Amino acid sequence: MRFPSLLRTFYAFSNATLHRAPTPFTTAASVRPVTALRAISMPSIPFVGALFHTADSRKMSHPVQKSDSEWQAQLSPEQFRVLREKGTEAPFTGEYDKHQPTSGTYTCAGCNAPLYTADHKFKSGCGWPAFFDTVPGAVTRHSDRTFGMERIEIVCTNCGGHLGHVFKGEGYPTPTDERHCVNSVSLKFSKEDPVKEQSKA
Numbered sequence: 001m002r003f004p005s006l007l008r009t010f011y012a013f014s015n016a017t018l019h020r021a022p023t024p025f026t027t028a029a030s031v032r033p034v035t036a037l038r039a040i041s042m043p044s045i046p047f048v049g050a051l052f053h054t055a056d057s058r059k060m061s062h063p064v065q066k067s068d069s070e071w072q073a074q075l076s077p078e079q080f081r082v083l084r085e086k087g088t089e090a091p092f093t094g095e096y097d098k099h100q101p102t103s104g105t106y107t108c109a110g111c112n113a114p115l116y117t118a119d120h121k122f123k124s125g126c127g128w129p130a131f132f133d134t135v136p137g138a139v140t141r142h143s144d145r146t147f148g149m150e151r152i153e154i155v156c157t158n159c160g161g162h163l164g165h166v167f168k169g170e171g172y173p174t175p176t177d178e179r180h181c182v183n184s185v186s187l188k189f190s191k192e193d194p195v196k197e198q199s200k201a
């Protein structure tokens with residue numbers, strides 16, 4: 001069901017802080033010609049990932065354990081598709097793709113665990129929010145061999161929610177030379193900074 005994501009897209013486009021003309025929300029993003037090699041690093045195939053996800057990541061133990069029906073009651077259909085079925089949102093459509101706050105925290109949309117801070121975010125141009133580092137321990141990696149590629153999937157350590165993938169050695173001028181390519185729909189932004197608040201306490 002695409003309607004909720006269209007709503008979010010509309011919200012993103014109508015956000016005055018975005019320097020982007022309010023183009024009609026056609027499916028332009030999903031048919032956009034691939035002009036950069038980086039753009040193909042995260043295929044925008046919305047459902048195949050759900051069919052081919054490996055069982056091992058579901059067996060991993062995370063502190064927050066809920067049944068699919070519990071997650072469905074809590075999450076929007078698009079959040080469930082991405083977080084719980086390892087889907088991927090269309091590039092250049094996410095609420096936080098071009099979001100560049102000077103402070104604040106991105107938390108897991110499933111369990112609210114702090115995952116990334118505003119300081120970790122950088123402009124990659126890849127069409128999804130990109131981070132070069134994480135809140136320590138908040139993100140767990142494991143191998144993902146779907147699509148005949150060897151990629152590193154990243155999930156929320158606390159609830160196992162699918163975030164995206166991490167790519168290394170692409171040459172971005174960041175301290176880690178890693179790009180955490182994260183679906184906006186897996187995240188919630190908070191202006192507060194629970195990471196710094198916790199470390200003060």
Ligand SMILES: [Zn+2]
Pocket residue numbers: 108109110111112113156157158159160161
């Ligand atoms: Zn989580």
